[in-house]
Amino acid sequence: xxxxxxxxxxxxxxxxxxxxxxxxxxxxxxxxxxxxxxxxxxxxxxxxxxxxxxxxxxxxxxxxxxxxxxxxxxxxxxxxxxxxxxxxxxxxxxxxxxxxxxxxxxxxxxxxxxxxxxxxxxxxxxxxxxxxxxxxxxxxxxxxxxxxxxxxxxxxxxxxxxxxxxxxxxxxxxx
Numbered sequence: 472x473x474x475x476x477x478x479x480x481x482x483x484x485x486x487x488x489x490x491x492x493x494x495x496x497x498x499x500x501x502x503x504x505x506x507x508x509x510x511x512x513x514x515x516x517x518x519x520x521x522x523x524x525x526x527x528x529x530x531x532x533x534x535x536x537x538x539x540x541x542x543x544x545x546x547x548x549x550x551x552x553x554x555x556x557x558x559x560x561x562x563x564x565x566x567x568x569x570x571x572x573x574x575x576x577x578x579x580x581x582x583x584x585x586x587x588x589x590x591x592x593x594x595x596x597x598x599x600x601x602x603x604x605x606x607x608x609x610x611x612x613x614x615x616x617x618x619x620x621x622x623x624x625x626x627x628x629x630x631x632x633x634x635x636x637x638x639x640x641x642x643x644x645x646x
Contacts, residue, residue: 504571507621512598513573515585515640524563524582530607537579537604544580544637548612550588551630552620553605562603570617576603577613577635585638588615590623590631597622598638 525537538544553576557568564582568574580586580601589596597619606614613635615623625631 503617503621507571507618510571510573510618510622513585513600515598515638517640518583520584521564521582524565524604528604530578530604533607535578535604538581538584541581541584541637541639543639544586544635546612546635547591547632548635549610549630550590550613550615550620550623550625550633550635551606551608551611552615552617552626554617564602566602568603568616572616573597573599573619574602575599575613575615575619576605577601578604578607580635580637585640586613587634587636587638588613588619588623589634589636590625591633592631593624595623 525539527536554570560568562568584601587598599619620626
């Protein structure tokens, strides 16, 4: 739970100077790679669920109960993105966050799991691997990586209305 305490301290310094603004000292890299469009979506595959990342938890006085099995799930709401401040830091799954990987943070989807995220405004869609918890800012349903926000077309706006749909890999097909 040490990661949660660190996250809560970091989120306390959240910038609100622009709509959907990112956290203080977060944001885009100083120099983004030129090939962001070529980053491929996450490929859903059957994985064992994380032993600890799917336990109930509290953040900012709100209780969350993560799903403990893969099941159908749909949600519409605001997506935001996180970038360089968290790049290289540990996620809730214990993996290292890579802002150039097709990953996301969700408060209750199982870790790890996969979801299709579609920008309602432009129809762009990506498949992401859920490996972190968040967002904990009111009104937001998912935090996507920098590259995912780029591919979804909302880097500049900082947020977008999205549809989130869980993907349940077909264990018999090895997906």
